[in-house]
Amino acid sequence: MNETRRAVLDALADGPVAGPALADEFGISRAAVWKHVEALRDAGFEVESASDGYALAGLPEYGAAAVEFGLDAPFDVEYHDAVASTNDRARELASEGASDTVVLADRQTGGRGRRGREWSSPSGGVWLSLVLRPDVPPARVPLVTLAAAVAVTDAARDAGVDAAIKWPNDCIVPRRDSERGGDKLAGVLTEMEGEASRVSWAVVGVGVNADVNPDELAGDATSVRAEAGGVDRRAFVQRFLERFDELRDDPDAILGAWRERAATLGQRVRVDTADGDVVGDAVDVTEHGALVVETDSGREVVHAGDCQHLRPVDGA
Ligand code: BTN
Numbered sequence: 001m002n003e004t005r006r007a008v009l010d011a012l013a014d015g016p017v018a019g020p021a022l023a024d025e026f027g028i029s030r031a032a033v034w035k036h037v038e039a040l041r042d043a044g045f046e047v048e049s050a051s052d053g054y055a056l057a058g059l060p061e062y063g064a065a066a067v068e069f070g071l072d073a074p075f076d077v078e079y080h081d082a083v084a085s086t087n088d089r090a091r092e093l094a095s096e097g098a099s100d101t102v103v104l105a106d107r108q109t110g111g112r113g114r115r116g117r118e119w120s121s122p123s124g125g126v127w128l129s130l131v132l133r134p135d136v137p138p139a140r141v142p143l144v145t146l147a148a149a150v151a152v153t154d155a156a157r158d159a160g161v162d163a164a165i166k167w168p169n170d171c172i173v174p175r176r177d178s179e180r181g182g183d184k185l186a187g188v189l190t191e192m193e194g195e196a197s198r199v200s201w202a203v204v205g206v207g208v209n210a211d212v213n214p215d216e217l218a219g220d221a222t223s224v225r226a227e228a229g230g231v232d233r234r235a236f237v238q239r240f241l242e243r244f245d246e247l248r249d250d251p252d253a254i255l256g257a258w259r260e261r262a263a264t265l266g267q268r269v270r271v272d273t274a275d276g277d278v279v280g281d282a283v284d285v286t287e288h289g290a291l292v293v294e295t296d297s298g299r300e301v302v303h304a305g306d307c308q309h310l311r312p313v314d315g316a
Contacts, residue, residue, distance in 0.1 A: 142289030
């Protein structure tokens with residue numbers, strides 16, 4: 001949304017305000033004011049017009065303008081009703097030079113998960129990708145992924161879901177006796193381009209089973225709707241973006257928050273890695289996003305793999 005339109009919208013939110021007063025305030029014609037009001041109505045904002053002027057009476061439920069309105073974080077939003085993959089679109093924008101941009105979709109037709117898996121993305125989910133240009137070497141990018149996992153967990157908790165983080169970066173609803181540790185609510189897929197010393201761009205894709213029926217999803221999945229009833233996707237995305245923005249430049253805060261929300265730490269785990277299974281007690285996560293596992297033959301640092309929660313360490 002352009003700057004004047006955004007300013008007109010803010011004025012309407014504090015309204016009622018008369019058309020001529022808006023024209024004076026922004027140095028534009030009355031016809032231009034009217035055009036901005038009509039464009040806002042087209043974008044789904046309810047603008048009342050009474051004898052004392054225009055006033056904002058309602059917001060669009062979802063979409064770029066809805067998420068940008070009142071957002072306390074410096075992101076531009078590009079919205080699609082349907083797209084193959086928000087990560088693919090974000091990569092295109094990254095290669096064109098975009099930064100701090102969010103690609104958001106109601107549905108994806110070719111959603112991608114970690115390890116080349118498909119990611120079910122029916123209408124009603126929160127499917128988004130952040131285009132970022134962190135001024136760090138590639139080895140620090142995992143911290144950005146950890147920050148996204150914390151932010152999505154906090155947004156889910158605010159929406160009333162008992163959410164926690166499962167290594168590496170899944171957001172789950174913990175269940176006793178579940179080998180996977182619980183049912184999956186959200187996942188994070190980070191991709192990047194750069195040189196050894198500096199990242200050129202990073203795309204952080206986040207998929208949240210928000211207002212969807214878990215029957216439409218693959219595997220042991222749950223959704224915000226199933227756990228907490230309805231969900232306001234606009235509020236969810238705003239909370240996620242604001243929390244992510246708060247954390248992203250603060251490695252200590254990211255690691256501390258990740259550890260506090262981790263369902264995996266303190267569990268006996270089996271991690272299926274490219275070099276075989278690692279079994280032991282999950283004791284920590286490193287700033288590179290690796291899991292530290294205390295095994296019978298010593299401490300191992302596991303960088304990638306699928307993790308099963310076998311049982312709490314104390315219950316051994
Ligand atoms: C995982 O396997 O847990 C990661 C899933 C990441 C899915 C999200 S949905 C938005 C973005 N676009 C994609 O194609 N994938 C990510």
